[in-house]
Amino acid sequence: MKARKKVGLQSMVFSRPVAILSSAACVGPLEGAGPLQGSFDVVYPDLLIGAKSWEAAETTMIKEAVEIALGKGSLSTQSVDYLLAGDLLNQCIAANFAARDLGIPMLGLYGACSTMAESAGLGAVLIDGGFAQYTVAAASSHNATSERQYRYPTEYGGQRPPYSQHTVTAAGALLLSNGLHCQSPMPRITHFTVGKVCDLGIKDPFDMGSAMAPAAADTLLRHFADLALAADHYDLVVTGDLAYVGHAILKELLHQSNLDLGSRLNDCGLMIYDRHEQPVFAGGSGCGSSAAVLCGYLLDMLSSYTIKRLLLVGTGALLSPVTYQQGETIPCVAHAVAIEMCHDHLADEELR
Amino acid sequence: MVGSKARKKQLQRKDYQQLSAQKRLKIPVWRNTLVAFVVGGLVSVLGQGLIFFYIWLGFKEEQAASPMVATLILIASILTGLGVWDYLGQFAGAGVGVPVTGFANSIVSSAIEFKREGYILGVGGRMFQLAGPVIVYGAVTAFVVGLIHALVQWL
Numbered sequence: 001m002k003a004r005k006k007v008g009l010q011s012m013v014f015s016r017p018v019a020i021l022s023s024a025a026c027v028g029p030l031e032g033a034g035p036l037q038g039s040f041d042v043v044y045p046d047l048l049i050g051a052k053s054w055e056a057a058e059t060t061m062i063k064e065a066v067e068i069a070l071g072k073g074s075l076s077t078q079s080v081d082y083l084l085a086g087d088l089l090n091q092c093i094a095a096n097f098a099a100r101d102l103g104i105p106m107l108g109l110y111g112a113c114s115t116m117a118e119s120a121g122l123g124a125v126l127i128d129g130g131f132a133q134y135t136v137a138a139a140s141s142h143n144a145t146s147e148r149q150y151r152y153p154t155e156y157g158g159q160r161p162p163y164s165q166h167t168v169t170a171a172g173a174l175l176l177s178n179g180l181h182c183q184s185p186m187p188r189i190t191h192f193t194v195g196k197v198c199d200l201g202i203k204d205p206f207d208m209g210s211a212m213a214p215a216a217a218d219t220l221l222r223h224f225a226d227l228a229l230a231a232d233h234y235d236l237v238v239t240g241d242l243a244y245v246g247h248a249i250l251k252e253l254l255h256q257s258n259l260d261l262g263s264r265l266n267d268c269g270l271m272i273y274d275r276h277e278q279p280v281f282a283g284g285s286g287c288g289s290s291a292a293v294l295c296g297y298l299l300d301m302l303s304s305y306t307i308k309r310l311l312l313v314g315t316g317a318l319l320s321p322v323t324y325q326q327g328e329t330i331p332c333v334a335h336a337v338a339i340e341m342c343h344d345h346l347a348d349e350e351l352r
Numbered sequence: 353m354v355g356s357k358a359r360k361k362q363l364q365r366k367d368y369q370q371l372s373a374q375k376r377l378k379i380p381v382w383r384n385t386l387v388a389f390v391v392g393g394l395v396s397v398l399g400q401g402l403i404f405f406y407i408w409l410g411f412k413e414e415q416a417a418s419p420m421v422a423t424l425i426l427i428a429s430i431l432t433g434l435g436v437w438d439y440l441g442q443f444a445g446a447g448v449g450v451p452v453t454g455f456a457n458s459i460v461s462s463a464i465e466f467k468r469e470g471y472i473l474g475v476g477g478r479m480f481q482l483a484g485p486v487i488v489y490g491a492v493t494a495f496v497v498g499l500i501h502a503l504v505q506w507l
Contacts, residue, residue, distance in 0.1 A: 052468070148465055152482065153461040153462050153464065153465030153466070153481075154438070154461070154464075154465060155432050155437060155457070155460070155461035155465070156438065156461040156482065157432070157438045157440060157441020157442070157448065157449065157454065157457045157461070158441060159384065159441060159442055159445035159446070161377075161379050162378070162379060163377040163379075200364065200365050200368040200369070200372075201365040201368065201369055202372060207372070210372035213372075214368065248375045249371060249375045252371060252375070253371075279442075281377075282377060
């Protein structure tokens with residue numbers, strides 16, 4: 001039997017767009033002082049958040065994001081069918097340890113920095129497939145946990161190149177539901193395009209923007225081709241964490257393929273910081289980049305009708321310290337989630 | 353057929369690496385070199401000042417170097433502990449990284465970072481994670497130089 005809800009080569013279309021009932025974004029001090037301040041639910045005053053280790057701090061952050069999203073949707077943890085969450089750490093410890101306390105059936109995901117798009121897309125799949133009524137999609141990253149795992153101890157005084165990126169300290173959570181009872185328009189996930197792993201031979205672990213840009217371009221082009229969309233279909237197309245270098249390359253790659261998005265194309269890693277005023281080099285990176293910008297700023301923009309259609313392209317560099325020390329290049333992946341401010345089309349028809 | 357496909361892929365990769373190199377923000381090599389030179393020089397001046405200070409305290413000239421090195425290590429370690437050194441390292445690069453101060457920072461930062469894994473496996477096991485290569489190849493170099501020295505004397 002042909003897959004009914006699949007279009008083109010890599011895209012899924014949800015028969016009933018999945019509603020985003022509520023969202024929450026919890027961020028660290030640097031993110032809270034950036035250009036998007038005011039769009040986050042919690043801004044922590046320091047990186048340790050009263051925990052005894054960086055890892056415990058990240059766990060607290062993602063747990064709090066999930067709890068706040070549930071609180072906004074007036075749901076208890078018991079009523080959520082599945083939690084889909086992930087982070088950057090080995091064995092996804094932040095998300096898994098948060099799930100231990102939350103007690104929601106858990107699917108741990110690893111898509112590096114693309115995890116927010118991956119969890120949102122899969123959370124929507126479970127709902128549209130009829131396997132769940134409520135799912136929570138979440139992702140997090142923490143500057144200090146990533147530094148220590150991928151690079152150097154946090155207080156090490158090495159000089160970083162200007163094209164490197166600052167790992168965002170943030171967690172985001174989305175509460176998803178079929179939203180059948182809701183007549184009012186709300187942000188709904190309409191499509192999900194799963195990306196292929198791309199690798200064009202970038203080896204420098206500081207240059208992740210360059211490494212990830214081809215994956216972002218591949219998924220974007222595939223999404224527009226699968227759904228036969230015009231370049232102006234989305235009001236905003238945001239990538240997860242390409243930052244200055246990757247964003248410039250992506251523009252060039254899309255231009256070469258005749259998809260000119262112009263000012264509709266932006267990047268969460270560029271939006272979350274003021275690159276000229278804050279010490280973040282080329283911009284932000286990490287799951288928290290797309291998670292916090294989506295769950296805070298972007299959903300606010302949708303809810304206030306500033307934009308109507310949004311495409312989030314989560315971009316992940318699938319490297320580990322072992323692979324780059326062994327001289328391997330950096331494979332990358334990107335997943336696209338389309339979110340639109342709309343009604344439940346089918347509910348109208350059923351009523352009639 | 354397979355060969356031409358692989359070659360096409362290699363070409364694509366080469367093109368892409370050129371594009372990436374072109375778009376990548378450039379490392380300010382001249383600025384970094386100049387700052388490293390000046391700051392590195394200042395660290396050395398500080399070291400010389402400390403030698404004079406220890407001679408004034410009554411150390412012999414050839415003995416004053418050891419307390420001078422210990423003092424520089426102490427300063428770098430305290431600044432690392434206070435969370436200031438990483439900013440200094442970003443600003444001055446090799447200027448503070450190459451002198452003994454950088455060595456101290458690499459050990460102290462590792463010790464702080466891994467203390468949460470305990471004193472044995474954390475601090476003890478991983479303190480020299482970054483300094484290890486310096487110690488290993490420092491010792492190897494010293495051995496080779498010592499060997500040459502001995503050979504030259506013997507001849």
